[in-house]
Amino acid sequence: MLKDTFSLFIENRKALFGLMILVFFSGVAIFAPLIAPYDPKTNKVDVLRIVEEEMGRTTTVEREQIDEFTERRVYTQSIATTYERVTTKLPLNARPSRQHLLGTTKAGQDLFSQMVYGTRITLAVGLVTGLFTTILALTLALLAGYFGGVVDDIISLFTNVFLVIPSLPLMIVIAAYITVRGVIPIVLILGLTSWPWSTRILRSQVVSLRNRDFVRVSRILGERPLYILFREILPNMISLVMASFFTSTMAAIMGEATLEFLGLGNVSIVSWGTILYWAQNSGALLSGAWWWFLPPGICIALIGTSFALMNFAIDEISNPKLRKR
Amino acid sequence: MIELDRLEMTPLLQCKNLVAGYRIKSGFVHAVDDVSFDLDRGGFLGIAGESGCGKSTLAYAIMRLLKDNATIESGSLLFKGADLAKLDEEQMKKIRWVDISMAFQSAMNALNPVLSVGEQLTDAIHAHEEATQSDARKRALEVLKLVDIPKDRFNSYPHQLSGGMKQRVMIAMALILNPELIIMDEPTTALDVVVQRTIIEKIQELRKTLGFSVIFITHDLSLLVEISDTLAIMYAGKIVEYGASESLFNRPLHPYTKGLMNSFPSLTGMIKRMGGIEGKPPDLLKPPEGCRFHPRCPQAIPICRESCPSLEEIADRHSVACFLHKGAEIL
């Protein structure tokens, strides 16, 4: 059954396409150091400082062998060439070129490298939050299904309430109070504001499965309630759990980008959201630096599309009416 | 006068060598394969068979309501001189519901939940003729009365009606344009026995007064034998036995018919061990060679594996497609 679902999933063109996008970005994230030609954070000023330091050190080594005049000449020369190299390598606010595939920022950082490294944070935050949300939602759903009655009523009441309380403003408010800036608070904020949707869907599935005949049969056979919950009901929810994971991840990636864009995350890390934050705050828009804010948005949309496509595929597999005939 | 008589004599619907089915990735599914039958004016034809034997495809083919990838491949459906299989959509639209209407298996799903009973009845009128609101309403109330539904239900919504009432609304809807033929696809299967009987008696009564013909499709042969004049037994897309109901009930010839007759215990007769039919219907994508029933047939002979018997008339109004009866005269 699982194998069947999986092969149906792979055979589905939408799913395959979505999966390919995800695999592509995962590859980029994993092999970021190999792909990125530059350090994503290093800007022109940094490079100069480093070069100077390096130079200072080499010259002290060389000093013992070379006379003062030569030393001075070599030193100034190398400073000059390095400076030359640095300015050409890290131009400020440069259009895309062969050296800088996606141009550079106002501070001279290589945007291609930033995008490549940014994939790591963005994807990691998305997947971790997605997982966190899904586990939270699944736990609540199973609790509701296991205890039923009052517990179920309370869980579904709060699910319905939090579903209609707008999550983005809530996110912003919580984030504004948090003094620690970083990835973990973001994951927590996103997770704590986005569980209701998944919980609602998963809960109704648990409740409907609980009333299915095969669960009744298990009870008549004398199975223990926990066995029924985890071994009979849960395996039948795999596709829905997957769907909710995809949706949560997609929402988390959006949410992360939003919070980072608003400067409510840690603006010193490199993610697609912070790239947009810096683009906005450096007036990239009005200086015509389209290369600065265009790629992050497109990549977010691509990842979003990838999850959406995989979700369609799951829908189609579980609801034959939607299949193209 | 003679002309008129001739017209009266020709059957209302003549289905000749109809082939219909649907295309899927792996090929063509022959859901209706070379089916022929005649339906007289005012006649009641029952079509019986297991699920997946092509009964519903046949009904939808007659209505020309086959969905998406399903088509009529060949054959003809002569209805009052016109071949339904060849009419274009516009011409067909004029026949649908006006001449041929349909009652569906589950009235629960066949009625639009967000429109009132009245709206659903009258919109059939408005779709086919110029009629004022009040005229349409009057006619809708008339047909509701025919099926014993009180006037005040005109403004009710489907969910406010019981299962039996919904089915009667469905029948009223089928009657509203006074058609000559009503196709009924398992109209009573979802209902309880008592309600089912009430509705069937109602249909019979109306048929006598209004004179329409019925094609009644169900898997419940015991019911069908009681209510229809003519019976067609379908198996794997083909009609295997065809004839007057009494004749089929008293003397079933095809082993499949015998099996079906043996599938319901009798209510009052002797209790005897019944058998039913072992196995399951074939996959219509690749039906077995020869007679399609031979893998399940208790009386199969070698020839059954090689060629497919054709439907032949053995006695008056009684045909069967089986080698066991080929050429043999039934007295």
Add this chain to the structure above:
Amino acid sequence: MAYFARKIGLLLFALFVAVTLNFFIPRMMPGDPAQDLIDKMQGIPLESLEAIRAAFGVDSNDPLLVQYGKYLLNLLKGDLGISISRFPTPVWRVLQVAIPWTVGLMGTATIISFFLGTLIGIGVAWKRNTKLASFTVGLFTFVRSFPYFWLGLLLIYFLAFRLPIFPLGNAYTPQLQRGTMEFFFSVLRHAILPALTIVISSMGAWILTMRNNMINVLAEDYITVAEAKGLPLRRIKTLYAAKNAILPSITGFAMSLGFVVGGGLLTEMVFAYPGVGLMLYQAVQSKDYPLMQAIFLFISAAVLVANFIADIAILILDPRVRDGGK
């Protein structure tokens, strides 16, 4: 009317939860943000500090529950506290200026987006095997994944910066006299890009939900019956298919309203549109906590009311709900 009572109950309870969250979030945060703020703001007027103290119950010796009670009481009196960044204006007065802009912009955009999206959804489901339909679905699957603020940036860049057709931001040209025709057109012109952002971004969701609902409904028996009855296609499409398909869509609309409103806030921020969204952004920047919380409350209330309206729409459209059934 049981339905009605239940919905009102849920609405009130949700409001209560929002209010409670509003009270407890600042108090539950690690490291007392209010004290932090007070420490940081050594130079500010004493009255501002008092406002913060009052808002957070810093230095208050009352137990939490008493503070909560006072807070609720103040809220009932309409007292939302005093804005820190615009001291000593009361928060509700600050909000008052922003609300009409947001309600106007987001209300219009959301309604346009819902209707347009629903119509397109009906269309693509009806002709779902055509190339155009597949293309539309594919396109909006992609577009739906754009962050609102990013799409806003894009539109500003192309339609206001490169091709200066529309203004870069704000809601009107400040020099104009209010109440004139000219002012009105200026408002309209300023609203187009932000509205477009909201419409484009949120439309995809309605298109896709409506399409799915339609496809499910089109497989129902009553559609086949309608075809068999020979009804005109238009009637089948509207009264038989769409009227049924739109019901779950409205529920979905209500559910994702919070999301759309969130997107709308971001849009305002990007366009410097003087609505609640921009105000929230400024409040966050200037750590004007009372204002920020009031905005959160306002938005929650607005979304809850919108939800309630959607519930009433369902009540009108679905006879089953009217009878208190499913």
Add this chain to the structure above:
Amino acid sequence: MNENILVLEGVNKHFPVNSFRMHGKVVHAMDDVSFSLRRGEVLAIVGESGSGKTTTANVMARIYKQTSGRVTFEGREISKNMSREDELRYHKKVQMIFQDPFGALNPTRTVGRIMERPFVIHKIAGRRKAVEESIDKILIQVGLEPPEQFTRKFPHELSGGQRQRVNIARAFAVEPELILADEPTSMLDVSNRMSIMNMMLYLKESHSVSFIYITHDLSGARYMSDRIIVMYAGMIMEIGPAEKIINNSFHPYTRLLKSAAPSPEMGLKRKRLITGGDIPSLIDPPGGCRFHPRCPFVSDICSLEVPAMKKIDEGHYVRCIL
């Protein structure tokens, strides 16, 4: 041996209505249901949908707990709350077969995995090898041969009839004393019904179990059972030996059922009893005899009070004032 294996005395099952408007009201799914089942007997419960027959089965299977009344199994009263051991012991003796053969099988498990659960739970057959042998044996008994071809399959790879055979096999695996079969053939194809019915009769004999057979089909009930109970709107209307219920039916509802059932052997165009109306609402059941609004022989008294069960013959009781 005429020992009673199961006795129900005045059992009621009321479900609270989960709706604002109807708050506090209940669905009278079972009212004053009393009967006994003898060891080795097949008792059929016949009724239309909404008659309470499935609720009765579910109460006996302890999926629902009765609202009031006594259920006694093998001489011991089945209390509402049981210890885990008692629960297990009861379930080892009472098994149920459901109407929808597909719904009763977990779609994510193979037949082999489904079949091994009863053995594991009730620690029957012990070793793995022995369990496998027992599974094969019972699969052969229900006609799934060769068993190794089926144990690896998933429910969706089987036909409807095969699925129901797996369900039956699972129910018989624990060697129960009592089988509750809830319309086991109504969702199967006509051609399969008889073979499943015959198989159940054969298994009932060979495993010497008692059987409650629930159906809406009077002729099927007659074929399967020794005695028949006719239920209507949550109450028993008539109870008696199968042949007496069919041939000397007393209650108007039983007569109506008989008249409505297809029975071509009685002549194709015979006159029938006809009635209008539907099964009444079980939230506000009609006062008096629950059948009186549809009864062709109704008189004024019928709406006044619920008639008591009356003995009209040996083992033949009826709830009617006539």
